[in-house]
Amino acid sequence: MGYTERVLEQVRKKYAYQPEFLQAVSEVFESLEKVIERNESLYEKEAILERITEPDRQIMFRVPWVDDSGKVRVNTGFRVQFNNSIGPYKGGLRLHPSVNLSVIKFLGFEQVFKNSLTGLPIGGGKGGSDFDPKGKSDREVMAFCQSFMTELCKYIGADTDVPAGDIGTGAREIGYMFGQYKRIRGLYEGVLTGKGLSYGGSLVRTQATGYGLLYLTEELLKCHGSGIDGKIVAVSGAGNVAIYAAEKAMQLGGKVVTLSDSNGWIYDKDGVDLDAVKEIKEVNRARLSEYTKYRPNAEYHEGRGVWSVKCDVALPCATQNELLIDDAKELVKNGVQAVCEGANMPTSIEATKYLQENGVLFVPGKAANAGGVATSALEMSQNSERLSWSFDEVDAKLGGIMTGIYHNIDDAAAEYDMKGNYVAGANIAGFAKVVDAMLAHGAC
Numbered sequence: 099m100g101y102t103e104r105v106l107e108q109v110r111k112k113y114a115y116q117p118e119f120l121q122a123v124s125e126v127f128e129s130l131e132k133v134i135e136r137n138e139s140l141y142e143k144e145a146i147l148e149r150i151t152e153p154d155r156q157i158m159f160r161v162p163w164v165d166d167s168g169k170v171r172v173n174t175g176f177r178v179q180f181n182n183s184i185g186p187y188k189g190g191l192r193l194h195p196s197v198n199l200s201v202i203k204f205l206g207f208e209q210v211f212k213n214s215l216t217g218l219p220i221g222g223g224k225g226g227s228d229f230d231p232k233g234k235s236d237r238e239v240m241a242f243c244q245s246f247m248t249e250l251c252k253y254i255g256a257d258t259d260v261p262a263g264d265i266g267t268g269a270r271e272i273g274y275m276f277g278q279y280k281r282i283r284g285l286y287e288g289v290l291t292g293k294g295l296s297y298g299g300s301l302v303r304t305q306a307t308g309y310g311l312l313y314l315t316e317e318l319l320k321c322h323g324s325g326i327d328g329k330i331v332a333v334s335g336a337g338n339v340a341i342y343a344a345e346k347a348m349q350l351g352g353k354v355v356t357l358s359d360s361n362g363w364i365y366d367k368d369g370v371d372l373d374a375v376k377e378i379k380e381v382n383r384a385r386l387s388e389y390t391k392y393r394p395n396a397e398y399h400e401g402r403g404v405w406s407v408k409c410d411v412a413l414p415c416a417t418q419n420e421l422l423i424d425d426a427k428e429l430v431k432n433g434v435q436a437v438c439e440g441a442n443m444p445t446s447i448e449a450t451k452y453l454q455e456n457g458v459l460f461v462p463g464k465a466a467n468a469g470g471v472a473t474s475a476l477e478m479s480q481n482s483e484r485l486s487w488s489f490d491e492v493d494a495k496l497g498g499i500m501t502g503i504y505h506n507i508d509d510a511a512a513e514y515d516m517k518g519n520y521v522a523g524a525n526i527a528g529f530a531k532v533v534d535a536m537l538a539h540g541a542c
């Protein structure tokens with residue numbers, strides 16, 4: 099048994115109860131095999147794989163808050179500071195009932211490689227809570243966010259750990275958390291990203307993950323002889339990433355025909371009306387089932403089904419494990435050319451392999467959705483300078499970073515005789531820089 103397999107075995111035994119984390123580690127290790135083989139004795143002596151799979155620290159805490167009826171409610175808060183070899187911890191806060199330590203560890207582990215891929219000096223971390231903002235009043239959300247930050251503020255800071263948004267954490271939640279941090283610590287600093295424009299936010303941050311996904315997808319398609327223009331695009335999700343992915347896909351000439359939320363999905367063969375979707379999701383915080391009121395000719399279906407639609411490009415932008423093997427088979431049968439992940443780990447390992455074996459261009463989230471964290475790092479730079487850059491300036495930087503990431507992962511895959519395997523390319527390119535820094539820092 100080689101070094102990689104031995105460490106994978108140890109991690110599997112030790113964390114058998116953390117399936118999402120194990121899925122992420124298995125996927126990364128599998129594609130790093132050739133890189134590790136080249137340096138096996140050094141990496142083994144320095145325990146690189148053991149260290150890279152064990153977070154620097156994991157913070158878990160009680161979050162008590164009072165609901166509108168006066169009752170005390172209790173959630174669990176998490177912050178996993180995974181690896182700060184190349185910069186302060188950076189990664190979002192997820193507020194969703196499905197959050198547990200396994201989910202936060204998988205996201206934190208992926209974040210280490212993603213952040214490295216951006217080329218910017220940011221380490222990896224992730225956090226959140228099993229609190230569900232859905233159906234809560236503004237006052238309840240504020241009470242939760244203030245209580246959450248009352249504990250979290252002891253562990254974060256502009257130069258140590260800079261959280262951001264994720265599922266369930268949008269501009270409203272970031273605002274409440276920033277207010278509480280400022281109040282307790284007495285510091286006005288860039289401790290969170292995704293902030294409002296009036297208090298240190300960056301232009302383009304709202305759009306960044308979705309737009310960045312499309313900048314990368316466009317470059318990928320161009321390098322394979324076409325572009326988004328004229329393509330049918332299937333998008334899942336109806337949150338921040340999905341909405342702005344759809345917007346940029348349309349601006350580039352694509353026709354977006356689907357979106358989904360956790361209850362169901364819409365199919366609009368004439369192309370989705372994004373103004374209607376923004377009103378439903380961003381203004382009214384309502385369900386996608388409302389969409390047919392705006393567009394009577396569109397279809398709304400309960401449950402899953404986005405990937406059954408014929409499309410050229412598929413962009414999963416909702417959550418982990420939402421594109422499974424049967425979905426991959428359906429997409430291939432319908433002639434899909436490219437699948438680029440807007441969400442984190444939306445495609446199962448089995449589905450990923452099937453797509454790759456059937457000649458589909460597949461780019462994993464850690465590369466394709468890195469535009470969000472990259473723009474967060476640009477927000478940190480602006481906060482440090484105490485300056486704000488224009489929309490066009492940030493957008494141009496984002497475009498440059500995303501096309502750079504595509505070529506970086508393409509080159510890394512080719513260097514190890516895996517041309518076109520962007521999963522391997524992303525892991526190899528992200529890993530190399532982090533390991534270099536870890537080796538330089540010695541045993542820590």
Ligand code: NDP
Nearest residue numbers: 264265266307335336337338339359360416417441442470
């Ligand atoms: P949002 O909360 O804004 O939107 C998430 C969307 O996915 C919603 O439409 C939600 O439906 C749907 N969804 C969530 N959970 C499930 C589920 N279990 N089953 C089906 N649908 C679900 O989150 P974001 O758009 O910010 O994040 C989406 C993905 O992108 C996540 O994987 C996130 O980690 C990743 N990501 C986000 C970044 C960002 O900048 N925001 C950066 C990089 C990655 P509903 O409305 O019903 O809740």
